[in-house]
Amino acid sequence: MSIAFLLLASFLASAVEFVEATTIVLAVGVTRSWRSALTGVAVATVALAVVVAALGPALTLIPISALRLVVGTLLLIFGLQWLRKAILRSSGYKSLHDEDAIYHREVAEAREAGTVVRAGMDWYAFTLSFKGVFLEGLEVAFIVLTFGSTFGSGARGIELAALGAAAALVLVAGVGVVVHAPLSRVPENTMKFAVGAMLTTFGTFWGAEGAGVHWPGSDAAILGVLAFVLAVSFGLVAFLRAQRSTAPVLVAEVAKSGTEED
Amino acid sequence: MRFIVNFLRFWYDFIVGDDWMVAVGVVAALVVTALLARVGSAAWIIMPAAVAVVLTVSLWRAIQTSQ
Numbered sequence: 001m002s003i004a005f006l007l008l009a010s011f012l013a014s015a016v017e018f019v020e021a022t023t024i025v026l027a028v029g030v031t032r033s034w035r036s037a038l039t040g041v042a043v044a045t046v047a048l049a050v051v052v053a054a055l056g057p058a059l060t061l062i063p064i065s066a067l068r069l070v071v072g073t074l075l076l077i078f079g080l081q082w083l084r085k086a087i088l089r090s091s092g093y094k095s096l097h098d099e100d101a102i103y104h105r106e107v108a109e110a111r112e113a114g115t116v117v118r119a120g121m122d123w124y125a126f127t128l129s130f131k132g133v134f135l136e137g138l139e140v141a142f143i144v145l146t147f148g149s150t151f152g153s154g155a156r157g158i159e160l161a162a163l164g165a166a167a168a169l170v171l172v173a174g175v176g177v178v179v180h181a182p183l184s185r186v187p188e189n190t191m192k193f194a195v196g197a198m199l200t201t202f203g204t205f206w207g208a209e210g211a212g213v214h215w216p217g218s219d220a221a222i223l224g225v226l227a228f229v230l231a232v233s234f235g236l237v238a239f240l241r242a243q244r245s246t247a248p249v250l251v252a253e254v255a256k257s258g259t260e261e262d
Numbered sequence: 263m264r265f266i267v268n269f270l271r272f273w274y275d276f277i278v279g280d281d282w283m284v285a286v287g288v289v290a291a292l293v294v295t296a297l298l299a300r301v302g303s304a305a306w307i308i309m310p311a312a313v314a315v316v317l318t319v320s321l322w323r324a325i326q327t328s329q
Contacts, residue, residue, distance in 0.1 A: 069292070074277065076288045080313070081279040084320050093325055138276070200313060203288075208309045211292050212299035215306050225310060232314045236321060 003160060005222075006147060009198045010164030012191050013143045017136040018172035019188060020102075024132030026176060027106030032125035039121065040129030048137045052145065056158050059149040069210025071146040076203025078143075082196030083233055089189045091240035140165050143199075150206055197233060201226040281323060287316035 029037040059067065088094040106128075144165050148158030204225050205215065215221035278285045291312030298305035 073288060073292060076309075076313070077277065077279070077285050080284045080288070080317055080320065081281070083317060084281070084284070084324065087317075087321060088324060093328070204309045204313055207288070207292055208295055208306055211296035211305070213295060213306045213309075221306070228310050229313060232317060236318065240321065240325075 005198070006157065006160050007164040007167075009195065009202075010144055010147055010161040011168045013195045013199070014140045014165035014168035015172055016188060016191050016195060017140050018169055021133045021136040022172055022176040023103050024106055025129050027103050028125045028128050028132075031107050031111050033122040035120075036122040036125035037129040040126040040131075041133050043126075044130045044133035044137060047134055048141055051138070052141050052162075055141075055145055056149075059145055060158075062149075064150075065210050067210070068150055068206040071150050072203050072205070072207025072210050074142075074203070075146055075199045076207050079196050079199030079201070079203050082192055083200055083229075084196075086189055086193035086196050087233060087236050087240065090193065090237045092244050093240060147202070150202075193233070197226065197229050200229050204229070281320045283323065284316055284320050287312060287319070291316070 025037055025041055028040075062070075085094065144161040145158060148161035150157065201222060205222050209215065217224070291308055295305050295308040298308060
């Protein structure tokens, strides 16, 4: 896999998750306590660093074929779930992810919640902020480790994938600090679509290799798989859009999914 | 006990996600691929085909559930 693909995939996947985490932290910080919210961010970051530091070197010790089988399986499951959501949104069966709406909902909930201050900390703000950053960050860590570890000589791959994630963090957090508002203009579904296609492609390639397959054309087959995945995905979007235009609007589903986090 | 249940539920939600059929379909396709690779057939075709089938079926299930 080329370095550009590795960097792009980890950057896009991480950016999507960081946008969601930033929305939560901003909502909690604005309405409750910046100190508690940022402490939650710091503790979650340390917890994530511990997870990566513990799992990263361990992954490089596993034989590459076994690693590719396991990583391929996980990436494929992740990728298909991301693609599924992105296709449902692109075809209108699910409402688009609305960071503004999520931000306002988080703000309302944060205002309504009671205040428990102990040791100078607002624990509601801390917990919400910690959970948001840790859970979104765990997905980033998973992608960085799995993508990085299957990239040739493990440790370098993880470093490169972590670089892509770090660039996304700097960009998203930087914009969040500057605009001081939810990042509602990020084309999140397009990014999710792209990441879903990449995860599905690499999951398919590595999973099959781990199962003993020799791809025709070796590594060049990745481009063929990517083209196939994109063709299937765009075909499904076009089919579902046509289907939806002849069927009644699924109001209940749209209303329900409008409040979803991911 | 509750902690263990919550812990397992977290990992199930994290890895398997919204549709368990995706995970089952992926694992089944990899098993078939491994078996075919052993007998030397063109096993590479299985995984791309499985992606198309699993994605289509999963979308169909999501739409059916919502109706």
